[in-house]
Amino acid sequence: MADDLLKKLQAKFPGELTAAAVFRGEETVTVARERLLDVARFLYGLPGCEFRLLEDLCGVDLLTHPDRRSRFEAVYHLYSLSGERRLRLKVPLEEDDATLPTTIGIWKAADWFEREAFDQYGLRFEGHPFLHRILNHEEFQGHPLRKDYPIKKRQKLTRPTYYDWGGGKEPTPIGAAAEEPPAEDAEWTVINFGPAHPTMHGTLRVLAKIQGETLLEAVPEIGYLHRGFEKTSETLTYQQVIPLTDRLNYVSAMMNNVGYVRAVEKLLGLEVPPRAQMIRVIVCELSRIIDHLVCIGANLVDLGALTPFWYCFRDREYVYDLFEAVCGARLTTSYTRIGSHAHDLPEGWVERCRQVVLERLPRSIEETEKLITHNRIFMDRTRGVGVVSAEDALNYGFTGPCLRASGVPFDLRVAEPYYGYEKFDFEIPVGDNGDTYDRYLVRMEEMRQSLRILEQALDGIPEGPHKVEDRRVVLPEKEQVYTKFGSLVRHVKLVVDGILPPRGEVYSATEAANGVLGYYIVSDGTKNPYRVKVRPPCFAIYQALPQLTRGVMIADLIAIVGSLNIIAGELDR
Amino acid sequence: MAFDLDTFVWLLRNVLFPLAVPVVLLTGVPVAVWLERRGAAFMQDRVGPNRITIFGLRNAGLLQPIADALKLLIKEDFIPARADRFLFFLAPACSMIPALLTFMVIPFGDTLAIGKYEIPLQVADLNAGILFIFAVASLGVYGVVLGGWSPNNKYSLLGGLRSSAQMISYEISMGLSIIGVLILFESVRLNDIVRGQGHLLFGFLPQWGIVVQPLGFLLFFVAALAETNRIPFDLPEAEAEIVAGYHLEYSSFKFSMFFMAEYVNMLVVCGVITCLFLGGWQIPWLPTEDLSALVGPLATAVLQVGVFVFKLWFLMWLFVWIRWTLPRFRYDQLMGLGWRVMFPLALVNLCVTATVPFLLGAYEKWPK
Numbered sequence: 001m002a003d004d005l006l007k008k009l010q011a012k013f014p015g016e017l018t019a020a021a022v023f024r025g026e027e028t029v030t031v032a033r034e035r036l037l038d039v040a041r042f043l044y045g046l047p048g049c050e051f052r053l054l055e056d057l058c059g060v061d062l063l064t065h066p067d068r069r070s071r072f073e074a075v076y077h078l079y080s081l082s083g084e085r086r087l088r089l090k091v092p093l094e095e096d097d098a099t100l101p102t103t104i105g106i107w108k109a110a111d112w113f114e115r116e117a118f119d120q121y122g123l124r125f126e127g128h129p130f131l132h133r134i135l136n137h138e139e140f141q142g143h144p145l146r147k148d149y150p151i152k153k154r155q156k157l158t159r160p161t162y163y164d165w166g167g168g169k170e171p172t173p174i175g176a177a178a179e180e181p182p183a184e185d186a187e188w189t190v191i192n193f194g195p196a197h198p199t200m201h202g203t204l205r206v207l208a209k210i211q212g213e214t215l216l217e218a219v220p221e222i223g224y225l226h227r228g229f230e231k232t233s234e235t236l237t238y239q240q241v242i243p244l245t246d247r248l249n250y251v252s253a254m255m256n257n258v259g260y261v262r263a264v265e266k267l268l269g270l271e272v273p274p275r276a277q278m279i280r281v282i283v284c285e286l287s288r289i290i291d292h293l294v295c296i297g298a299n300l301v302d303l304g305a306l307t308p309f310w311y312c313f314r315d316r317e318y319v320y321d322l323f324e325a326v327c328g329a330r331l332t333t334s335y336t337r338i339g340s341h342a343h344d345l346p347e348g349w350v351e352r353c354r355q356v357v358l359e360r361l362p363r364s365i366e367e368t369e370k371l372i373t374h375n376r377i378f379m380d381r382t383r384g385v386g387v388v389s390a391e392d393a394l395n396y397g398f399t400g401p402c403l404r405a406s407g408v409p410f411d412l413r414v415a416e417p418y419y420g421y422e423k424f425d426f427e428i429p430v431g432d433n434g435d436t437y438d439r440y441l442v443r444m445e446e447m448r449q450s451l452r453i454l455e456q457a458l459d460g461i462p463e464g465p466h467k468v469e470d471r472r473v474v475l476p477e478k479e480q481v482y483t484k485f486g487s488l489v490r491h492v493k494l495v496v497d498g499i500l501p502p503r504g505e506v507y508s509a510t511e512a513a514n515g516v517l518g519y520y521i522v523s524d525g526t527k528n529p530y531r532v533k534v535r536p537p538c539f540a541i542y543q544a545l546p547q548l549t550r551g552v553m554i555a556d557l558i559a560i561v562g563s564l565n566i567i568a569g570e571l572d573r
Numbered sequence: 574m575a576f577d578l579d580t581f582v583w584l585l586r587n588v589l590f591p592l593a594v595p596v597v598l599l600t601g602v603p604v605a606v607w608l609e610r611r612g613a614a615f616m617q618d619r620v621g622p623n624r625i626t627i628f629g630l631r632n633a634g635l636l637q638p639i640a641d642a643l644k645l646l647i648k649e650d651f652i653p654a655r656a657d658r659f660l661f662f663l664a665p666a667c668s669m670i671p672a673l674l675t676f677m678v679i680p681f682g683d684t685l686a687i688g689k690y691e692i693p694l695q696v697a698d699l700n701a702g703i704l705f706i707f708a709v710a711s712l713g714v715y716g717v718v719l720g721g722w723s724p725n726n727k728y729s730l731l732g733g734l735r736s737s738a739q740m741i742s743y744e745i746s747m748g749l750s751i752i753g754v755l756i757l758f759e760s761v762r763l764n765d766i767v768r769g770q771g772h773l774l775f776g777f778l779p780q781w782g783i784v785v786q787p788l789g790f791l792l793f794f795v796a797a798l799a800e801t802n803r804i805p806f807d808l809p810e811a812e813a814e815i816v817a818g819y820h821l822e823y824s825s826f827k828f829s830m831f832f833m834a835e836y837v838n839m840l841v842v843c844g845v846i847t848c849l850f851l852g853g854w855q856i857p858w859l860p861t862e863d864l865s866a867l868v869g870p871l872a873t874a875v876l877q878v879g880v881f882v883f884k885l886w887f888l889m890w891l892f893v894w895i896r897w898t899l900p901r902f903r904y905d906q907l908m909g910l911g912w913r914v915m916f917p918l919a920l921v922n923l924c925v926t927a928t929v930p931f932l933l934g935a936y937e938k939w940p941k
Contacts, residue, residue, distance in 0.1 A: 198813055303813070303901060304899070305898075305899065306897065307613075307898060378900050
C-alpha cells in the first residue's frame, strides 16, 4: 500500500517529485512549488484514498541543518480518512524568493496555517486573500522562527490592533492608536469582545461588526497568549520541553505531555512497555473527561446556567487529586518523560481512581444531563446554532468532537490506534447536524465512553516496568545514582548532554480532547530539537468562526465560541 | 401639644410607617442577597459565604452582604471620561426611588382595630393601589435606560436597549394578566383584593388569585421575572455577552444603588404577587374576625404580617430557585415569548375571565 501511493504519484508526475523518503514509517514527498497545486489536487481527489484533511502546514528554516537542501521548506501533513493514511508533502524554497501558491482553494484549513508560516518564517503564499500576521503583532519586525532571528531579541509593541472595515472589503488590521469610528450614517458599529471579556476564556478576542443585536461579521484576533513555545523549544533539550507542553492545553495537560513524548519516542524508535502504555491511556482518558467537563461547564455558564458549571467543576477536582497523587501537580502535570514517567502509579492509586471513575464522574455527567440536555431554553439556544456541515468541517481541518458532531466518525484512537486502544471496547459518538447542541451531546457521550475505557484499563493494568530499558534515554534510579559511580556518570551525562536522537523528522498525532494534537519534530542529531511544531486542534477549528457566526445574534456568538472549546494556550502557543 | 393616644396613632400612621417600611425593606435586601448566595451554594453543592464573624460568632454568612456593602462604599467612585455626568448620577436614583415607592401601597395585614382606632397596616391605602404600583414601577426602566446610555459604552448601551425593549414588552403582558384579578375582585385597591381572597370557594377552597386565575398567575409570575431582570430574562446584564450591561461602568455606591434596587424590586414584585394571587395576609380558613376573637386583635395583626412575610419569602426562594436552574434566553426568543406567547395568552385569559362567569351566571353567586 505504502509503495502503491508513491508509485501512483511517481506515475502521475514523472520526474517531478524530487525525493520520496520514508523515515519511521512516514512517507515524505518533495515537490517543486510550481507543481504543488497539481499534486495537492491530485491527492485531494485520489480515488479510494482522498486526502481530505490538511492536518498541519508549517514552515521549517533549514539554515543550520546539516541536510540543508534549500533555505526553507513548507511542510504539509495530509491525512486521508478513506485510506486511513498520512503523507507529508514538502516544498523547498529559497530565501530571496520564498513564495509559493496558496492551497486555500483546496483546503480551507490552509488559511490560518499559511498565515502562521508567513508570520513566523516569511513564506509568501500567493493568492492568499488575507496574508497578515496572526500570532505576532502587526508591528513586529522580522520573522521570529527563522534561525537567524536571535531568541533574546526584544521588540516593543504597544499599539492595539484594530480593523479597517471600510468599503465592504475584507477587514484589514491597522495598528491604529484608536478605533476607526464608522461613518456617521453607518448602520453598524464595531464591538470588541476580549481579550478581557467574561466569555472570551483565556485571552481570545473577537472583533464584531454588529447591527443592533445581529452580528454582521466576526473576526477572531489571536496571539494574545503567544509566548514563542516553538522558538523556546529549539533552545532546550528534549526533556526540558515537557514542562512547556503543560501550558499548551492547560485544561488537559496530561494529553500534551503524552503527545509530545510519543513524538520523541517515535523519533528515537522506542516503544514504551505495556504498563506505561496503560498508564498513559488512563491519564489521557481522565484528562479527556475533565477537558469535556470544563468545555461543557464553561459553555453553560456563558449561556447563563451557572449550576451545572459547578457540577462539572466539582468532580473535576477529584481527577486533579488523582493527578496530584501521581506527579505532585494538579494543573501543570509534566508527568511523562521520554520513554518513562516521573513516577510509577503510587500504591492504592488504581483503587482511588476506580472509585472516582465509578462514583464521582458519572454523578457529574448525570446531574448535568438531567438539568440541561432536555432543557427547552438550552435546546432553543443551541439547536441550529453554529451549524457546520461534514464537508466544511473536514475542509476547515476540524477534528475531535467538533468534527464528529458534524457526522464524521473520525477518531485517531480507532483510525490509527496507539497505546493499545484497539483492545478497548468503546464507541465513537457522532452527531447529525453539526450544531452547538450536537457538539454538546457528542462531548457528553464521549465522557461516558471514556469512563468505559477507564473501567477496562483499570481492570487490565499490567504489572511490570513503567519505563523503557534504554540507557541512552532513561535516567537511572535515584538509589543507584547515589550508590554506583557508573549510574552517577550516566545521570550527569543524560542531563548535560541530553538525549541524542538520530537525524530525521517525525509527525506524531494523538487524539486529544479537542481533536488531533500533532507534534512535528525535526531533529538534526543534536540534543536540542531543530524544530518543534505543534498542531493544536483548536487552531484549525477557530478559523471557521467567521463562517459559523455570520448573521447570528451576539448571544449565539458566545454559545458557538464556547462549544468549539478554544484554549488560548495551545491556540497561541 | 399634649401627647395622647390620638397623636401617637397619627404619628404611627403618618411618620413611623412611611419611615419604617423603607428601612425594613432595605434591611430585607441583605437577607435576600444572603438567601440568593446561600441558596445558590446549597443547589450547587458548595458551602457559600460563611466566613464573616461578629464577636467570634459565625452567623451562617448573614453578615456577608453587609460586609460587601461596606466594601462597596469605600471603593473608588469612578466616572468614565466621556460620560454624561448628570444622567450618570441620575440613573441609580431613578432605579432606586420607584422601587422603594411601590412598596408603600402594599398591605401587610388587615386593618388593625383597637378600640376606636383603625390602623391600616400599610403606608398608604390608595384607592388606585395596583395602578399606582404599575405607574411607578414602570419609571424604574428609566434608571436602566439612562444607566445604559449615559456612560458612553457600547456594552452598556446594548444592555439599556435590551432592557427597554424587554420591559415594554413584558409590562403589557403583566398589565393584562392582572386584569382578570381586578375583574373578579372588582377593585384596584390592594386591600380590597386581599380581603376578597379571604372567602371560600365551594365552601372549602380559599378563593386566592392563584385558584381563580391560574393562568393569570403564571403569566404574571413570568412577566415579573422578566421585569426584575432575573434569569432566564437577565439579558440587560447578561455578563457573558455584554459583560454587565447597563451597570458596567458603575462602581461604589452607585453600583450598590442598582444592586439594591434590583433586590428591592424583587421584594416588591413578590409582595404584589402575594397580594394579588396568594391571598396577601390572609391565613386560609381563618378570617380576621375569627382569629381576632380567638387571640385578640394585636396577635392577629402579628400573625397576619407573619404570614404575609412568609409568603413573600417563599416567592423569593422561588425566584432564587429558578435563577440557579435555567439558562438564559436569547434576545429574539425573549421577544418571541413576550409577544407571541404571553401577550395572546393574557388576552385569552382576559376574555375568558370577562365572559365565561358572566354567561354562566356565576358572577351573581360570587361570594363577596
